[in-house]
Amino acid sequence: MATMRPLSQLAASRPLDLLFFDIDDTFTHEGRVTAQGFAALERWQAAGRHAVAVTGRPAGWCDHLARRWPVDAVIGENGAFWFAYRRADKRLERVWLAQPEPGPALQARLQQAAQAVLAKHPQARLASDQPYRLFDVAIDFAEDIDPPLSLQEAQDIATLLRDLGLTAKVSSIHVNAWLGEQDKYSACVRWLNEAMGLEEAQAHQRSVYVGDSPNDEPMFGRFPFSVGVANVRPFLPAMRTPPAFITDQAASAGFCELIDHLLAHC
Numbered sequence: 001m002a003t004m005r006p007l008s009q010l011a012a013s014r015p016l017d018l019l020f021f022d023i024d025d026t027f028t029h030e031g032r033v034t035a036q037g038f039a040a041l042e043r044w045q046a047a048g049r050h051a052v053a054v055t056g057r058p059a060g061w062c063d064h065l066a067r068r069w070p071v072d073a074v075i076g077e078n079g080a081f082w083f084a085y086r087r088a089d090k091r092l093e094r095v096w097l098a099q100p101e102p103g104p105a106l107q108a109r110l111q112q113a114a115q116a117v118l119a120k121h122p123q124a125r126l127a128s129d130q131p132y133r134l135f136d137v138a139i140d141f142a143e144d145i146d147p148p149l150s151l152q153e154a155q156d157i158a159t160l161l162r163d164l165g166l167t168a169k170v171s172s173i174h175v176n177a178w179l180g181e182q183d184k185y186s187a188c189v190r191w192l193n194e195a196m197g198l199e200e201a202q203a204h205q206r207s208v209y210v211g212d213s214p215n216d217e218p219m220f221g222r223f224p225f226s227v228g229v230a231n232v233r234p235f236l237p238a239m240r241t242p243p244a245f246i247t248d249q250a251a252s253a254g255f256c257e258l259i260d261h262l263l264a265h266c
Contacts, residue, residue: 060132079187169215229254
């Protein structure tokens with residue numbers, strides 16, 4: 001495994017003005033958005049820089065976040081779509097990236113897989129935000145379950161979902177599964193190209209990604225300036241590609257630490 005460097009060593013030859021960030025346990029702390037984290041995001045936007053939230057959370061949430069947060073776009077359900085709110089004309093742009101497009105047939109397939117998981121792992125449950133999802137199914141192992149299931153059981157759930165023909169990723173709270181090969185990174189590349197007019201190599205020179213869990217691994221492996229908040233450490237044994245840099249602080253405090261460093265030095 002590559003060696004992670006402390007955030008203090010992150011430096012670039014040109015400004016890093018494109019921030020992609022995970023939400024749960026990266027931007028939030030114990031499930032809540034902090035005043036400090038939101039203020040850091042506001043400062044980032046006020047400095048003329050761009051921000052895109054990249055999350056496993058559902059379409060229903062992403063609609064709200066794109067409208068209300070100081071972000072350029074929200075990529076949701078682990079790369080299935082992006083939403084961008086055009087404030088000038090008060091229009092929400094929805095771009096579907098995943099196939100097949102959402103509908104009853106897809107939901108039936110996902111629910112069938114979920115029931116197979118719950119039959120074998122009765123302490124797990126469907127995520128409370130499942131009714132607002134279009135493309136994936138989320139199995140809760142650590143958000144609303146007390147006590148939470150172990151990381152090993154979450155990995156076992158992901159393996160079962162893969163055996164059922166789905167792509168599955170473990171976050172800090174859910175196991176998400178979907179049909180198709182979309183992921184967070186490919187969605188970011190599409191957004192960079194279509195919204196910013198940047199090719200992948202160009203974007204790498206300007207972009208930072210920050211996350212905290214195994215479903216961020218596609219980003220850690222592709223963005224040269226990838227950052228893990230400190231609470232990524234328990235997940236590292238399950239990851240082949242860690243982030244390039246790591247913060248001293250965890251979750252939202254680590255996010256603020258990153259913003260402060262980028263605005264001061266990059």
